[in-house]
Amino acid sequence: xxxxxxxxxxxxxxxxxxxxxxxxxxxxxxxxxxxxxxxxxxxxxxxxxxxxxxxxxxxxxxxxxxxxxxxxxxxxxxxxxxxxxxxxxxxxxxxxxxxxxxxxxxxxxxxxxxxxxxxxxxxxxxxxxxxxxxxxxxxxxxxxxxxxxxxxxxxxxxxxxxxxxxxxxxxxxxxxxxxxxxxxxxxxxxxxxxxxxxxxxxxxxxxxxxxxxxxxxxxxxxxxxxxxxxxxxxxxxxxxxxxxxxxxxxxxxxxxxxxxxxxxxxxxxxxxxxxxxxxxxxxxxxxxxxxxxxxxxxxxxxxxxxxxxxxxxxxxxxxxx
Amino acid sequence: xxxxxxxxxxxxxxxxxxxxxxxxxxxxxxxxxxxxxxxxxxxxxxxxxxxxxxxxxxxxxxxxxxxxxxxxxxxxxxxxxxxxxxxxxxxxxxxxxxxxxxxxxxxxxxxxxxxxxxxxxxxxxxxxxxxxxxxxxxxxxxxxxxxxxxxxxxxxxxxxxxxxxxxxxxxxxxxxxxxxxxxxxxxxxxxxxxxxxxxxxxxxxxxxxxxxxxxxxxxxxxxxxxxxxxxxxxxxxxxxxxxxxxxxxxxxxxxxxxxxxxxxxxxxxxxxxxxxxxxxxxxxxxxxxxxxxxxxxxxxxxxxxxxxxxxxxxxxxxxxxxxxxxxxxxxxxxxxxxxxxxxxx
Numbered sequence: 001x002x003x004x005x006x007x008x009x010x011x012x013x014x015x016x017x018x019x020x021x022x023x024x025x026x027x028x029x030x031x032x033x034x035x036x037x038x039x040x041x042x043x044x045x046x047x048x049x050x051x052x053x054x055x056x057x058x059x060x061x062x063x064x065x066x067x068x069x070x071x072x073x074x075x076x077x078x079x080x081x082x083x084x085x086x087x088x089x090x091x092x093x094x095x096x097x098x099x100x101x102x103x104x105x106x107x108x109x110x111x112x113x114x115x116x117x118x119x120x121x122x123x124x125x126x127x128x129x130x131x132x133x134x135x136x137x138x139x140x141x142x143x144x145x146x147x148x149x150x151x152x153x154x155x156x157x158x159x160x161x162x163x164x165x166x167x168x169x170x171x172x173x174x175x176x177x178x179x180x181x182x183x184x185x186x187x188x189x190x191x192x193x194x195x196x197x198x199x200x201x202x203x204x205x206x207x208x209x210x211x212x213x214x215x216x217x218x219x220x221x222x223x224x225x226x227x228x229x230x231x232x233x234x235x236x237x238x239x240x241x242x243x244x245x246x247x248x249x250x251x252x253x254x255x256x257x258x259x260x261x262x263x264x265x266x267x268x269x270x271x272x273x274x275x276x277x278x279x280x281x282x283x284x285x286x287x288x289x290x291x292x293x294x295x296x297x298x299x300x301x302x303x304x305x306x307x308x309x310x311x312x313x314x315x316x317x318x319x320x321x
Numbered sequence: 322x323x324x325x326x327x328x329x330x331x332x333x334x335x336x337x338x339x340x341x342x343x344x345x346x347x348x349x350x351x352x353x354x355x356x357x358x359x360x361x362x363x364x365x366x367x368x369x370x371x372x373x374x375x376x377x378x379x380x381x382x383x384x385x386x387x388x389x390x391x392x393x394x395x396x397x398x399x400x401x402x403x404x405x406x407x408x409x410x411x412x413x414x415x416x417x418x419x420x421x422x423x424x425x426x427x428x429x430x431x432x433x434x435x436x437x438x439x440x441x442x443x444x445x446x447x448x449x450x451x452x453x454x455x456x457x458x459x460x461x462x463x464x465x466x467x468x469x470x471x472x473x474x475x476x477x478x479x480x481x482x483x484x485x486x487x488x489x490x491x492x493x494x495x496x497x498x499x500x501x502x503x504x505x506x507x508x509x510x511x512x513x514x515x516x517x518x519x520x521x522x523x524x525x526x527x528x529x530x531x532x533x534x535x536x537x538x539x540x541x542x543x544x545x546x547x548x549x550x551x552x553x554x555x556x557x558x559x560x561x562x563x564x565x566x567x568x569x570x571x572x573x574x575x576x577x578x579x580x581x582x583x584x585x586x587x588x589x590x591x592x593x594x595x596x597x598x599x600x601x602x603x604x605x606x607x608x609x610x611x612x613x614x615x616x617x618x619x620x621x622x623x624x625x626x627x628x629x630x631x632x633x634x635x636x637x638x639x640x641x642x643x644x645x646x647x648x649x650x651x652x653x654x655x656x657x658x659x660x661x662x663x664x665x666x
Contacts, residue, residue, distance in 0.1 A: 212596040213644040216609055216627055219599060220388035227372040227395060246394065 004051055006109045007082035008044065013105040014074065015039050022098035024070045026173055026208035031070075033205055034172055037300045038071035042078050046303045050079055055317025057083035058122045064136065065099075066127035067092030069176040074102065075303050076125060077113065079316040086112035088121060123147070123318075147315060149308050152177035153249035153273065156280035156295055157266055158185045158194075164296030166197035168280060169237075170205040171299035173253040177277045178298050181251035184259050184266055191232050191241045191258055198237040198254070207236035207254050218255045249273045277308065329366075329399070329618065332359050333429055336588065336615045340433055343587035344440065352590060353381045356613055360384045360622050366399040370621055382592060382601045386611040386623030392420030392570055398620035400425050409463035411569045422463065422570050422620055429616040430572040434467045437586040439474070441576035442563050445530045446504040447475030450497050452489060452513035455482035463569045464534065468508045489516050495523040504528030507560065510535035515544055518552050527559040534565040536628075536643065550579040566640060570624045572616035575638060582637035588615040593632045594625075596644060604634040607641060 019035035020028035061080050065073045073089060080087045091099030099115060106113040119136070123145040126136050133148035140146055154177060158165050168180050183194060210218075218238060225231045225240035232239040237254040244265070247257045261269060267287055270276055278291040280298040291306060305312055335355060342349035357378060364370050373385040387397055392411065396402065405423035407430075412419070424430060438445070449472055456465035465482070472478030479501075483494035494517070498505065504526050509517065511533055525531060531553060537544040554562055566583050567574035575583035575591075585591055592601050593608030602608040610630045613623050629641040 210597065211645055212609065212629065213627065215596040216388070216625075216644055217390075219596075220390040220625075223373055223385075223388050223391055224394055227369050227391075 001084050002051070002057070002082060003084045003111055004047060004082040006111050007078050008047065010081065010106050010109055010111060010113075011039060011042050011047075011078060014102065017101055017105070019098065022070065022101065023094060023096060024098060024208070025094070026070075027206040030170070030173060030205045030208050034069075034071055034299075037171070038074050041300060041303055042075060047078065047082060050303050050313035051082060053311070053313035053317060054320055055314055056320060058085045058316075058318055060086045060088070060121040060123075061316075062116070062119060062121040062124045063087060063089040064124070064126035064128065065089065065092045065095065067094050069172050069178075070095045070098045072127060072176070073099075075301075075312070076316065077102070079303070079313060081106070081111045081113060083316060085316070086114075086121075088114050088116035088118065090117055091115060125149075125315075145318075147310070150275075152275045152277035152308060153181050153251060154178050154278040154280070154298060155182045155184065155249070155270060155276065156180040156298065157263065157282075157285060158183050158190070158280070158295060159187060159282055161282055161295040162193040162197035163200060164294070165280060165298075166194065166201040167205075167296055168298040169198065169254060169256055170201040170207075173208050173210070174251055174255065175253055176251065176299065178301060179251045180256065180280055180295075180298055181249055182247050182257040182259060184261050184269065186260065186262055190260065191230060191239055194239050194256065194258060195232040195234070198239060198256070199234050202234065202236045202254070210253050214253050217250065218252050221250070221252065221255065221257070244269055249275070328362055329425075332362055333618050336429055336618060337432060339615060340429075340436060340586070340588050344436055349587075352588075352615070355615060356381050356384060356590075356622055359615065359618055363399050363618075363621060367397065367621065369395050369397050381590060381613055384613065384623045386592075386594075386613070386625040387570075387621045388625045389420065389568070389570055389627060392422065393418045396421070396423075398423050400619050407466075408461055409466070409569045410461040420569060422572075424572075424619045427466070429618060430466075431470055433573050433586060433588060433616045435470045435473060437574060438467075438471060438576065440586075441584060442530055442532075442561075444528075445471065445474050446506045446528065447472055447478030448501055448503065448505045449478065449480035450494060450501070450505045450507050451480065451482050452484045452494060452507075452509035452517060453482055454484055454487060458482075458485070464510075464567065467567065467574065468506075468532075471506055471508075474506070484513055489513055491517065491520055491522075495521065498523035498525070502526070504530075506530045506532065507557075508532045508534075511537055511544055511546070511549060514553060515549055518549075518556055522556060525557040525560040529557070529560040531557055531560040531562045532565055533562065534567065547579070554579075566638070568612075568624070568626065570617075570620070571612055571614050572620075573612075573614045577637075582633060582639045584637050585612075589613070591630075591632045591636070591638050593630060599625075602632075604632055607631050609644060610638065610640075 019031040024031045103115050125147045127149045130150040133150045137146050156165050221240050222231055228243055228246050229241040239256050239258050241258045244259050244261055247259050276290050278298050280295045339349050378384045400423040407424040407427045409422040410419040451468050453465045456469045472480050481497045483490045537546050564577045573586050573589040575585045577583040590613040592611045594601050596609040610626045610628045627644050629644045631639045
């Protein structure tokens with residue numbers, strides 16, 4: 001029995017919450033923007049379309065969340081709950097308050113949403129690092145259906161949408177696999193344009209907490225850029241201009257690697273590292289199997305999308321025989 | 322053996338004199354002044370260091386400390402690859418390539434490592450049994466190179482190596498311990514020790530030294546240091562347990578015990594910095610560790626680690642561990658959380 005009406009009620013309750021009280025590590029403005037964007041993506045129309053995906057609802061599922069993007073579970077939970085699946089989920093360390101709020105919003109609704117640490121259910125969805133995904137999978141009984149989403153990175157090709165890409169980098173403070181860790185451009189003034197846009201984004205969405213390890217990683221890449229490229233930085237942000245052979249797919253908070261290249265060089269540069277999730281671009285670029293979207297939308301994924309090669313609304317269902 | 326240019330050779334000799342005199346508590350050169358001279362000499366020969374130097378340093382803390390990650394990306398140091406007589410390489414376990422520490426020769430390294438170990442582990446046996454790879458097979462392992470020096474603790478020292486290719490050979494290690502039947506210097510990484518303690522072990526005779534090095538963070542597992550030390554002490558009650566902290570990128574090491582902070586040699590200066598700004602922190606404040614190593618004449622004086630620790634007023638260091646981590650790449654759960662999910666460990 002489907003529960004779409006109740007899933008929408010749950011979503012509406014979430015919309016009334018104040019995420020600035022959550023343990024997100026983001027600034028209040030940053031947490032609010034991320035929360036609103038995640039819930040806006042769950043429009044009635046989007047949920048109706050997702051409900052039409054082919055397949056049979058699972059009776060029970062477990063969802064294991066990653067710690068980088070505190071809103072990431074919401075869309076998965078919405079679809080599973082809408083299909084009437086009983087959901088157990090394990091929130092990430094460091095996101096307990098938001099997890100409690102998300103679970104509490106389902107109380108007294110005929111939805112089964114339990115925070116639970118056990119690995120049980122017909123199907124298990126997990127997000128995390130590659131070793132963690134492998135570790136979880138290895139620990140499961142052979143007959144358990146498992147969807148693991150490991151480490152990915154995202155990039156952007158930008159010609160003029162500097163403010164939009166800076167906003168993508170500001171969402172979730174630049175963490176998560178949809179964040180543009182590296183920006184490619186052929187614009188001669190790309191660094192200056194991006195630097196100005198990062199300042200503006202910082203004014204709108206001030207940066208939140210940055211861990212010691214992230215600080216250290218930013219300063220290490222800054223050193224690399226000082227030796228091999230150029231450094232642009234301001235309060236709460238940095239742009240590290242690097243030669244094409246020096247970038248690596250690290251999503252550092254409010255810190256972007258900028259690489260100058262011609263458009264036809266881009267596919268080859270991206271193939272240097274496997275695991276590309278999303279390419280933010282103002283034009284369609286021939287690159288199979290990845291999500292492409294406009295700058296400004298990278299961190300605001302639609303529910304009805306292909307996620308790491310799987311159509312998300314279908315992934316929450318058992319395939320039809 | 323390759324020699325640096327005249328000025329570099331003179332600096333190396335001054336560092337040697339510094340080491341010897343400081344160990345005898347005799348008057349020696351001022352650390353900061355010598356460090357600044359070495360830095361200036363290095364900067365003229367190392368484009369990486371030159372690019373990282375924003376202004377002429379006036380004191381030790383202003384000398385750029387090269388992040389360890391940069392050793393993987395760039396040729397750090399004053400020795401071009403073709404002129405390196407000794408090359409130590411990082412393990413590469415944290416991803417990316419392997420960092421290189423190139424030396425024209427290992428004179429300062431060997432002299433300092435041996436002398437400071439003698440001070441910190443007096444009376445240590447010269448028969449080495451190591452859960453490490455054989456340094457003749459892995460000449461780029463700075464740890465194996467260092468441990469091999471300790472055969473000179475006595476006139477007839479021996480060494481045997483029982484982790485070929487990183488795989489523990491328990492039977493061979495036990496056989497060696499039983500055959501020797503006398504005190505040994507038992508050298509191991511924390512992970513190899515944990516594995517060794519998981520099975521049958523020969524005993525370490527009274528007078529033996531158990532040296533544990535390496536962090537507790539692995540590719541998959543994370544060890545509890547206190548538990549490991551307690552288990553080791555219980556299994557080897559007659560051995561003296563010592564801890565060693567070293568890095569491929571450094572030429573000098575720190576020694577301690579499980580209950581005692583690490584002691585750096587006089588020619589190695591640790592500084593804790595605030596991770597966000599890189600600014601030095603006062604003593605007794607936890608921060609990101611940097612080391613200024615006078616023996617790093619061939620490479621670079623200052624090295625910035627990814628470790629967190631407290632530098633005490635007396636210069637000793639309490640290591641806290643890796644910097645509090647938030648994954649820099651993609652979505653991440655920790656393996657520990659996966660263990661939690663399974664209800665284990």
